[in-house]
Amino acid sequence: MKNILETKELIKSFGGVHAVDHLSVNIQEGQITGLVGPNGSGKTTLINLLSGFSLHDGGSVFFGGAERKKITPWENQIYNITRTFQQIKLFDQMSVLDNILVIITERNPFLALFERHSKYHISQAEDILKQVDLFEKRFHNAGELSYGQKKLLEIGRVLAMDTKIILFDEPFAGLFPEIIKKIENIIKALKQEGKTIVLVEHNMNIIRNLCDHLIVMDAGKLLAEGHPEKVLTERVVLEAYLGE
Amino acid sequence: MEYIFHITILISIYGILALAQNLVMGSAGLLTIAGAAFYGIGAYTAAILATAFGFNIFTTLIIAPIVAGLIALGIGISFARFRDDYFLLATLGFLMIFNTVVRNWENVTGGSFGIAGIPKPHIFSLTFDTPFSFLVLALIVLFIVIGICYFISRSSFGRVLNAIREDEDALKIFGYKTSTYKLMVFVIGAMLSSLGGVLLASYITFIDANLFTVNESILLWAMIILGGIAKNRGALLGALLLITIPEALRFFGFPNEIAGLMRQCIYGLLLVFLMLYRPKGILGQYKL
């Protein structure tokens, strides 16, 4: 399997502290790769670097083999990558329907000026909302939704982007079991469609249940990598988690 | 009766300005205080072209937006990297420099003399010199601007602007080059504001730098916030209210030297009240 996404000696430092320290990982295409590690181990920072949310200070990132020197967020669509956010970043004062419509309409500003609400776009958005059980709430403002519904809307946005690579940043955090079940099925469905998924998560059952491959990070470095069953039993991983 | 025409003309001029300000600040969330500057650029372009080069006001209705648009393009590009407070400060700087340049550039802008004797618009045999005829012209331009604003806010472009106001960083991730959008809306806003300037110049036939000060921009802020942010109707309502109510003050029989200050005081308290209790304004459902 060709690695669709690879980093070499990736560095990101905040005032001298290396949040990501010479990290070299590669993500296999069509697989669900788990990304685990104690808090502050640089997981979210890595996601931010891969999605251009913040710029890396050193090392290089390869998309499908080609290096992406300066990762600008608006080129993510061209490089077929999208993400969800750990702290929810929805368009609060816009309706749920608009939150999805914004994702599927014209990107070029001049064309966007002349693009009207077409029936096709609205039905497409409504299908996506049905997938995440938010169809009845489509005219509510995103800000008025419950926490779980907001997480579902973020996933709806990712579905609307329909990219090859999807980075989930703790999508399950703080949700009720039935919603977790729902999101797991969505992710499994995405995997059937051949999408590559990176999943940042703390809950070990979900990791074992979903992930084909697991990366463990600690203090910005790669601690261990491999099949979840094998990796989770390694002594060094347990120590990092349980602390000496 | 003509006095009501006069007030309605003022309402339509300020309606145009409020719509432009609302487009830039209300829907796109770009904090700009340069509204009065582009208003002034439009007025001075029309005045200079009309008095020095004998242009017809109708032609300046086309040229002024181009001039304002180009200047806005330059300003927009150089201020592109600023966000919120810093963008506001940069536009404040631009407005104050514009004001001082206009006040001092004697041979072009007439310096502190201002420019007098700006002709009324005329087309073929028709001249718009009576209050009623000018009102018709002002309303036509107002409806054109309303049309443009509704066209923009109804399009996908308008929805993207709202998303920029809500969370620009998130929107970038989903493939939008938000800096181009912001630049475009800033330029469109400037072009629309300049139309208001052209109308003002040919209506009161005399302009000087005191018409385009910080207080004018604050008045535009008050209008779109009172009316309701990001709603075209809100901007128009704000313009209507903030022109008629103070004018009614003129008939309240306040001793005249107090009337001006009383009006200023009302604006101030209104802004404080709105920010505290009704940040959405009357019609709006968005808050900044």
Added chain:
Amino acid sequence: MITWQIILYILYAGVLYSLLVIGFGFILRSVKFFNVAYGGAFLVGGYMMFLFYRVLVISFIPAIFLSLFISGLYLFLSHKFIFSFLINRKANNFVLLIASFGFLTATSSVLGMIFGSQATIIARRLSDIHSLNIFGGTLNIVEALAIIIIFTLICIFAFIYFKTHFGRVIRAVEDDSEVAELVGIPKGKIFSQLFFIGGALAGLGGIIQGLNVGIVPASGLLFMLPVIVISVLGGIRSFWGGIIGAFILAIAQKLTVVFFGGSWEQAVPFVILIIVLLVRPEGILKK
């Protein structure tokens, strides 16, 4: 001879701006928004001094302290009844800025109604303010005293800010008011104290300006804009940056007048602002 005189005037202008920017900096660094109502305290200080000293003929020193108290109270009340609600409601900076702009406009128009829009001269007789000869250059008594008083104030506030417990508390609130609150620092109380101190400093600025030249309702905004430019120029985060920024602006303004003529003076702060924003938005002494 002229250059020495210009240097003296630069010193005076720089000192006056520093006074204003210290008070403004305390508020700006803690509540994180450009509180334009600070200009209102500048006016209140000046007009109260006129009321006490010239109208009610109270003697000079008590009149000053009374005016400082009232201008401090003015800003304290503005925090209590307007800004604290907005801050607790997590309103964004722009909403706070508009509210402070509205409050300044209302204050200056009310003062205009009471004291008239003409310049209000605080000194009973302008000849009271005699001029002093300083190695050839001249400064009037108000300017000379202002330089001395403000220098001492700068040292006092620097000492308080960097060395005392109260200074540490202020710096904690400035760094991150939420964290400070977790650690048990009463954020609200500190804010209102800072507003009071800021108001008093602005009031002192108003008194000095009123004594030296006279004060008009419009000078509230007229003085606020350069102060905002200075705090951006000097680096919002740093105490000393503001003072350096004050002197840079004073030098730039006076030199512009000497070389380009008086009418360009008003544009100077904004030309500097745009240059600083483009070249070094975090200001000179970023923390």
Added chain:
Amino acid sequence: MNKTAKIVVGIVVVVLVIFGLSSMSKKSGTDSETVKIGFMGPLSGDTANIGQNAQAAIAIAVDEINNAGGVLGKNVEVIYEDDGCSGATAANAVSKLINTDKVVAILGAACSGATLGAAPIAEAAKVPMLSYCSTNPTVSQAGDYIFRNVPSDFFQANYAANYLMGKGMKNVALLTSKDDWGDGLKKAFTDAFTKAGGVIVSSDSFDPASKDLKAQLTTIKGMNVDAVYFAGYTDPSIAGLKQAHDLGIKAQFFGADAWDDTKIWSELGTLGDGAMFTVVGTNSSADFKAKMKAKLGKDDLIYCSNYAYDGLKILAAAINKADSVSKTAVKDALSKIKYTGGVGSAEVMFDNNGDPTTAAYIIKRALGGKLTEVSQ
């Protein structure tokens, strides 16, 4: 803010708007038992004292005219409007006077900027307009319906230039306010003084809102000029003269008509000693001064008020002469009028530009906070 609150706010808003609009139309009912004359002057802003002072003089003039039988058998009613000394507000005010109040003639404005702003509208509506204090030279070409009974700055600057040359002050520095009034004087004085053989050593200006002229005065101090032509309104002049005294500038300070404001000299006291300025001559009668003192409560008489008082009397005389309230007839009568015995200038006649034919200037000197007239 639930639904009901929105409705309540809506109702309040609609009521306010209707009240605003209705109160306008109510006012415009034409009751024809009075002859309406509009007054425009700066009643707010930093030149408010000029407007309020003139307003008092006009109140006196109206009473005198109405006691003497009014005009065409009817009483004169003056409608006061504030022009804020700005062109835009003046245009707004004059449009209200012409269209809503249907005035026969307009007395105003004081500031040249306001007059220039209102003139084209009055000219288009063919309403005669008599300015009582606008001395800017460009007002002469403002239109056939635009008159003024105060001479243009052109004369004032000439008069000052010749006086200074007469006193042997060859090197003069200019310090003028950056507004229409200041720039008008600067241009007129520069032309007049250079033509008379004088040398303009430096020509600087200041922002009318700022009071800090220290830097400008410091450069002037370095040039040891004979005199400084200092054209500023009340506030900048007080600050400027004080700062000049601080700097110990020995040159003769020479100002223009705006210095005829007693507040300047009462504030400056002895610091203003020696300062001189040109002002249009007035022959205020003792009776007029007494009435003004009674009206104002202090003997603070600005010369514009004399000309405002005369202005109303001239308009009344013109309407009587035209024997009709038709605006064009009043305009023609005005252009041919010959008014004598005014408190402004002794005799008033208008040339075809609408400017007064004669211009009597006097020079006043400040000493110990008091003004004395200097004989030429």
